[in-house]
Amino acid sequence: MSTVLVVYGTKSGCTAGIAERIGATLSAAGVTADVKPAQEHPEPGGYDAVIVGSGVRAGMWHASAKQWLIGHAAELKERPVALFTACLTIASDPVKTDEVRAYTDPLITESGVEPVDVGMFAGMNDPKAFSLPERLIMKAMKAPEGDFRDYEAVDAWVRDVMGKLGV
Numbered sequence: 001m002s003t004v005l006v007v008y009g010t011k012s013g014c015t016a017g018i019a020e021r022i023g024a025t026l027s028a029a030g031v032t033a034d035v036k037p038a039q040e041h042p043e044p045g046g047y048d049a050v051i052v053g054s055g056v057r058a059g060m061w062h063a064s065a066k067q068w069l070i071g072h073a074a075e076l077k078e079r080p081v082a083l084f085t086a087c088l089t090i091a092s093d094p095v096k097t098d099e100v101r102a103y104t105d106p107l108i109t110e111s112g113v114e115p116v117d118v119g120m121f122a123g124m125n126d127p128k129a130f131s132l133p134e135r136l137i138m139k140a141m142k143a144p145e146g147d148f149r150d151y152e153a154v155d156a157w158v159r160d161v162m163g164k165l166g167v
């Protein structure tokens, strides 16, 4: 049975939900999946493949996910890796796809980890989950409120990326 480590960075919990769904979808397909926050510093050695994702603030992955990716680059280069981003720039048109993909480009360059794929998922704008400064930023940006996570899109990505990861 193949083993996959799913690592995520989150500020307000959104990406944790997506990572747990990725893990559940892998498990349902017969893959052993461990889902861990980057802050727990999970070790990628011993897994057949790794999926790493993060929410975004001001165009950047959270520090915990970024540091985990760069800190484990040597082990990650030895196995297939997929990345994913959860954010409010919903990648529904080519311009936005480029914008969301650009959130991970500097990480790929800095770590040298070449992913088999980069998943792009809609996140959430839930004022209850944000700090006051964050709420004010979201309000100033006139971001629509809601939980836009599309778990069927996540499932479809997992089914596709399993083949690319060879699991």
Ligand SMILES: Cc1cc2nc3c(=O)[nH]c(=O)nc-3n(C[C@H](O)[C@H](O)[C@H](O)COP(=O)(O)O)c2cc1C
Pocket (backbone or CB within 6 Å): 009, 010, 011, 012, 013, 014, 015, 016, 054, 055, 056, 057, 058, 059, 060, 086, 087, 088, 089, 090, 122, 123, 124, 125, 126, 130, 133, 134, 135, 137, 138
């Ligand atoms: C202060 C702030 C800045 C954000 N900046 C961006 C951004 O630059 N691009 C984007 O697409 N989404 C942005 N978002 C939306 C988050 O990526 C979205 O809320 C995501 O679901 C957060 O995931 P997390 O809770 O796992 O951290 C921002 C949200 C906040 C509160």
